[in-house]
Amino acid sequence: MKVSLQALARHVELAGVTPERLADILPMLGLEVESIQSFGLSPLPLVVVGEILSFEKHPKADRLSVCLVDVGEGAPRQIVCGAKNFKAGDRVPVALPGTLMPGGFEIKVSKLRDVDSMGMMCSAEELGLGKGEDGLLILPPRKPALGTPLNQLYGAPDTVLDISVTPNRGDCLGLRGLARDIAAALGLQLKPLSIKTAAGLASAPSAQEGFKFVRSSSEFCPYYTLRTLRNVKVGPSPEWMRRDLEAAGLRPINNVVDITNWVLLEVGQPLHAFDAKQVREGIEARPAREGEEIVLLDGKKVKLETGICVIADAERPLVVAGVMGGAESGVTSTTTDILLESAWFRPGEIRRVARRLGVSTDSSHRFARDVDPAGVELASRLATDLLIEYAGAQVVGPAVAVGQAPRADVTIELPAGYVAAKLGTAIAESDIIAAFTRLGFTVKPSAHGLSVVVPSFRSDVTRPIDLVEEFIRIYGTDKVPVGRPVAPLPGEEDALSSVFTREVSTRLAGAGFTECCHYSLRDAAELERTLGADKAAALALDNPLTADQTHLRASLLPGLAGALALNLSVHADPQGLFEVGTVFRPQADGTVREFISVAFAALAEPVVRSWKSREAFDGLRAKRLLQDVAALAGVSAVRLSFGPASSGLWQTNHAAALADRGRIAEGACGILDLRWTRLIGIKGSVVAGEIIFPRSAFAEIRKIPRYEAFSSFPPVTKDVAVIVPVGIAAAEVESRVRQGASKAAGKEFALESVNCFDVFNGVGLPEGCRSLAFEIRWRHAARTLTDEETNQALGVVIASLEKGAGWTVRR
């Protein structure tokens, strides 16, 4: 809200309070100052009134004119000018050499394209008068004398503060409310408001009034007043009012409209003036009927939502209540009789309707923040005073009122010691009483503390805790002491999911991966690639803002692949990238579940050339990383199995899906679909991995490992090579070796490990077969194993392996 300090000073004495001081005080009252700007003409003694005697085209520049300008010095000055909007005889402001313009630019005697120029003729904008019409500021003819300083034509410069008012402080959307807070902060008195029009409301229109009824049948309009004024002469407003409106950023229109706007700025109560001749029979605040339409003041024709509150006459809706007037019933230059509305509408409904219509007016903004019901009549009287004085209006009777003020003053019982208990420091009762009194509250001692009467202009103060806030605003937050730190509570630990996030990030960063952070919202194509079209639809937003952010992400891999592509394109030589974050997956039961995902991706072949080559990043290294990540989440490698990956993100035959016997982790690793990664601009193949865990996976407290004793005797190792059809998974062969070796050890000794050390596909093997070689390691807890028993054990292993169809053990 733009606040003119000159206007504000009508309500509180600001002599000796600089704008800077005010800009320091206001934020500490909860009123943020967005900007401080000067308004009006700042002191410019060398800018004078001049008259353009004649002008001709500049000999060397088409766009410039060479003018002879009389500034009352006897001889005219020659001034070169770029504007086009003047004619000979026009009066304009002339900045004489030596002027320091508001923009900081100094006017000097100069040559423009070889022609002397002895000053500058000014536009409104150059003088700091805001964005006026293009070109020079043309002054009124004849008076005053040429050479008169321009400041004599303008009032003293003003300062305008742009104040941001929080939604709870509707009372500060008028100068008077704002002045009240400032007066409280500075310990000043609010200046009295003098109104000549008498108070008093009638319950029904009298015979002289031009309408038959005033009614409200809308629940959203519990209180409505209407006053008749006749013989109004519509014309321009007085200069001071126009100035006030312009300072507040409003455009003056005519005296009637300007008066309603001025009162709104002054006391925060919106008013509406109808052209009485356009109103048939009477006025009713009623629910809009099905199919009703209205042409609003801004010229837009809108279909009214059934049930919203409209102000209507006997035939048609005239106004969307509290939001915007209609074009038909508004005041025009030919209006003579007006009906002046001042009312109270339900804040929530006004907000809803305004938003629905896509408009925010000064009126809806204030009604939505709960105007003071006690201000309804007051504003009407204030406007009536002004209509009489500046529009020659004649008043017909008192205002007619229907319904009654929906709120009144509120009495709050404030228990003794309550404020001190909330602040954490001792507070004298006298300080409390003083603060509330300054805010215009009435304080009386009561049985258990204080009884505080809060006037209806403060709808936000209804409870003792609200009074604490009021107190601290006036008392000052800097007087509250800084509390001393308190020791942590025993047994409190971070959520285990957050511990995992931290640990896994540190682990992957240590493994050479750079952490990334991508948007959660992705486009449809990405989701279809990740999940397929059916499942992707389950992750669509209802009201996306942009076409590229329509779905919740189901995987972190598209983001990482995109980041690899971006970094390649800018030659930033990406190493491995990783991300940890939430992804969303549709579940079999129709719900969508959130998962913590850990994903990484790197180019299989590094882009940076090196004098020494290193082994390429491949799917099996990705597998190892996934197993390590799973272990950090408490999912041991033995629970995990790997099979072919089927999602559209992965390259067929070169990626694996991970399954968890414990049904917690899911994932995949390998090479990303090559046609996709090539499409986004990556030449080589991308090796990646992703594993996801539901948040609930981390709910259990992690087991503390228990020490197990181990043997001090040497192990025995035996090798076995198995020839199997290529279709048999290595994991199956290994599992069979493990089973056999474990069984062979029996209860006497133990299998320690089975390790695949050779895979052979070459010459000498039967067609369609491969050979897998394993090293089996046995150990005894209490003695050294003999050759005899281990050879026997190996025999058992071989025998069990050869039971497999097409399986042979190489001898």
Added chain:
Amino acid sequence: MQQQLVQLVAAATQEASGVSTRAEMEAFKARVVGPNGSLTQVMKGLATLSKEDRPVVGKLINEAKKAVEELLATLQVKIEESEIAGALGAPLDSTLPSPDAPAGSLHPLSRTREKILSTLRKLGFTVAEGPEVETEWHCFDALNTPADHPARDMQDTLYLPKSFRSADAPRKGEEAILLRTHTSSVQVRTMLSRKPPFRIVAPGRCFRRDAVDATHSANFHQVEGLWIDRNVTLADLRGVLDFFVKETFGPEAEIRLRPSFFPFTEPSFEMDLRSPNLGRLSNRWLEIMGCGLVDPKVLELCGLDPNEWSGLAFGLGLERIAMLVHGIDDIRLFYNNDTRFLRQFA
């Protein structure tokens, strides 16, 4: 015989200098001390000598033997060294660059988050987490946000369609499902599920229906603290924030609490920060976070008796803090993932 021994040692020494492989060394060893070696032959001759001569010659033989053994030991070291050098190949040139990639790095938002969490952990705040897709009740109603509050508007908040069912945030009745606009919903879930006293901090991703520009992002991150106990006061709030700010921005940083408005706290404040070491933003009051005492209405809605329990809450934007601490001027840098940006925080 003495003459013979001197010649033998001299010859062996001469021969040893030409030995360069293990095989040559073994052959040389056999020629001197093997069963038919030259020294062995001399030693065998000792038996033929008289009793008187034996001690003298014996001593000479021992000396020669010792000399030969030393010769062999030296040779052994020399051969081993040569073998090791051969096995290792060219010597290490430590001035060459390592061909391996350097360690990775954490994202600046992660680093900032961890710094903040570790600071708050010192004050007894432990991490709590909750779903990113929330019910309208947890995100708004429970936080005393009126039904017609602008924040709930379709213009400002991202909603999921009516058909959407969240496994993590099941809806009650007809309430809407949305992307949380703040992590305060985690505070609500904590108040509902735990018995006070507790101090939690909820870091996490939040969403607003904002067009992306240098200062706005479709998603962003918050860290919100909540302390519920008996008699929590404004002095406690100042204490926590003062500690936090001095840990994060240095001991010269100051704070001020500026009255403001949030539906879920009363009184409510914006906390401003002033610090001499923030580059061009130094020595100015900067808005950092919202905070206040938990509104009694919120306690009630979350099943806590406001006459017994009280609380303080504060929330800040991770991006804003990271931008201030590191002098970053465009929020989009966090989400572009250009490694020339990310690696600056390695």
